[in-house]
Amino acid sequence: MSDLRDLYQEVILDHSRSPRNFGHHEPSNREAKGNNPLCGDKFTIYALVEDGIVKDVSFDGRGCAISTASASLMTELMKGKTEEEARAMFESFHELVTADKDEPLDEALDKLNVLAGVRGYPMRVKCATLAWHTMKAALDDIDDTVVTE
Amino acid sequence: MPDTASRPNDAARFDVAAVRDQFPILKEPSHGKPLAFLDSAASAQKPQAVIDAVNETYAHRYANVHRGVYELSERTSAAYEAVRGKTKSLINAADDDEIVFTSGTTDGINLVAQSWGRANLGPGDEVLITEMEHHSNIVPWQMLRDEKGIVLKVAPFDEDGVLIMEEFERLLSERTRLVAVAQVSNALGTILPLDKIIPMAHAAGALVLVDGAQGIPHLPTDVRAMGADFYAFSGHKLYGPTGTGALYGRGELLAELPPWKGGGDMILSVTFEKTEYAAPPHKFEAGTPNIAGTIGLGAAIDWFAALDHEGLAAHEADLLAYGTERLLEVPGVRLIGTAPDKAAVISFVLDYAHPHDVGTILDQQGVAVRTGHHCAQPVMDHFDVAATVRASFGAYSSRDDIDALIAALDEVRELFG
Structure with a gap:
């Protein structure tokens, strides 16, 4: 059980049970769909971007605990960031869950460190990154459905 | 226990x-615990007999088939061809030549779609499948729909996952040219009532392709008693190697079908003006096949049959x-x-x-x-x-x-x- 507690930390369980910013917040002016064909998880990310600032982010859809918690945490952290900061956050998160090195993210992104456990579960990395890839597509204003597999 | x-x-x-x-x-x-392997429907594990058959082929009996006149090639060809007979017996086909080796069920269904389907189906012709088909028995027909303008009809199932026979019957018409249906649903486990489906399809003038991927490991399978016109299965779900399988086609049907893939091993003669094709089943087996895998499939069939x-x-x-x-x-x-x-x-x-x-x-x-x-x-x-x-x-x-x-x-x- 101890290994599993690393993966399913209380914060993750909490965000998966009660996802923040769940449901389409209006107004929004960016939107992208994400799909993990391996497991059938699907999210839509809605964002309001004005003057280069991500003023609001919300999501709906369905997924596992990891993908839902990751989406929920992401929406909290993205709000108020500049587009540039949001993109940098995507890169940092991606590195956190995929890189070999075992370095936690700094204080500003500390909340995301609970997801570092997925590194030990290669099949689950796609769950953790689904919302993030979708958010990036929303920022890029890409209409196609994002696919992680 | x-x-x-x-x-x-x-x-x-x-x-x-x-x-x-x-x-x-x-x-x-x-993970330090005894393995409880509960995913045989995705792919079955392999008995030592199958592992040995593959290893021994590569270690002691390997050469290309149907080509060399040297002893090693002849021996490999004989071992490879013997699997046709084993497969014939397994599913009670009438003749070895009704057994086309494939890379698996998906390959077999695509062969029927691309060879029989493209040659015989046109705009308005209908293919009837069920709502519980695996993607491999949906997508090949959608590809044909987009290319040939055929109509794909889907017979629904009820809340238990049982095919609704009244709906199936209603969707069957003189426009139905093929009924393509699973023997067993991979997601639900439902055993399809082929004893009803196949006679109804034939009465409507349609041929029947059975996806036997999930059926053959669990059910006694007799393609002639069943009345299937085509029957596809995978070796890897039957305790055999991956990349193996067979398509059964009734002899008269296979004789009429155009080839699908072109290449070596499927011809009688080739000039730049004209190619004469080999007779079935070789007509449908272009290129060097999965030799060791198919010999392993033979070992799997022997192992399974002895249970x-x-x-x-x-x-x-x-x-x-x-x-x-x-x-x-x-x-x-x-x-x-x-x-x-x-x-x-x-x-x-x-x-x-x-x-x-x-x-x-x-x-x-x-x-x-x-x-x-x-x-x-x-x-x-x-x-x-x-x-x-x-x-x-x-x-x-x-x-x-x-x-x-x-x-x-x-x-x-x-x-x-």
Whole structure:
């Protein structure tokens, strides 16, 4: 059980049970769909971007605990960031869950460190990154459905 | 095995321990626990006899087939061709030449779509499938629809996962040229009533292609008694190597079909002006085939045929009944697929945990299940779930595996419940 507690930390369980910013917040002016064909998880990310600032982010859809918690945490952290900061956050998160090195993210992104456990579960990395890839597509204003597999 | 005493007599006579002993992988621990492999419907594990047949081919008996006049090639060709006879006997085809080697069921279905379908179907012609088909029996027909303008009709199933025969009958018409249907649903375990479906399809003037991928490991299969015009199956679900399989086609049908893939080994003569094709089945087997794999398939068929099949059927029925009973004791479980006629497959969801999370937690306890949409997304849509957890059984599965699954589900409940 101890290994599993690393993966399913209380914060993750909490965000998966009660996802923040769940449901389409209006107004929004960016939107992208994400799909993990391996497991059938699907999210839509809605964002309001004005003057280069991500003023609001919300999501709906369905997924596992990891993908839902990751989406929920992401929406909290993205709000108020500049587009540039949001993109940098995507890169940092991606590195956190995929890189070999075992370095936690700094204080500003500390909340995301609970997801570092997925590194030990290669099949689950796609769950953790689904919302993030979708958010990036929303920022890029890409209409196609994002696919992680 | 605390429950052995309660196993029905006909199931108890099936010596699971002796079967398990032949599977090296079942002796390897998983996350430090005994492996409870419950994903045979995705791919079955391999007995030593199959592993040996493949290894020995490469180590001692390997050369290309149908080409060399030297002894080694002749010996390999004979071993390879002998598998046609074994396959014929397995499914009771009339002739060795009705057996086309393929890379698996998907390859076989695509062969029918691309060869028979493209030559015989045009705008308005209908292909009738069921709502519970695997993607491999949906997508090839959609490709043909987009290319040829055929119409794809889908017969629905009910809330138990049983094909609604009235709907099937209603969708069948003189425009129906082919009924393409699974013998057993991979996601639900439902055994399709081919004894009704095939005569009805024939009466309407349609041919029938049976996807036997999930059927052949569990059900006695006689393509002539069944009346199938085409029957496709995969070697890897029948305890054989991956990348092997066969398509059965009735002799008269195969004789009329154009080739699908062009290349070596499927011709009589080639000039730049004209090529004369070989007769079936070689006409459909372009290129160097999966030689060692197919010889391994022969070993799998021999191994499978030597099992006590009545005992095996009783054993699998016991696993299905025992597994269903134990799962229904788990709080928050919903079974997906509750047809009265089921093969040894149990799909379920938990109302407090997503199948992917369940799969990860079970894996830590040495329990290997399939989680996801099982390449049957329309089935998931029908039940309004994104995915299910699927436990599926093979000849080597035991009640211990089910007990391990149930115990591991307690861990899921501890975290998520």
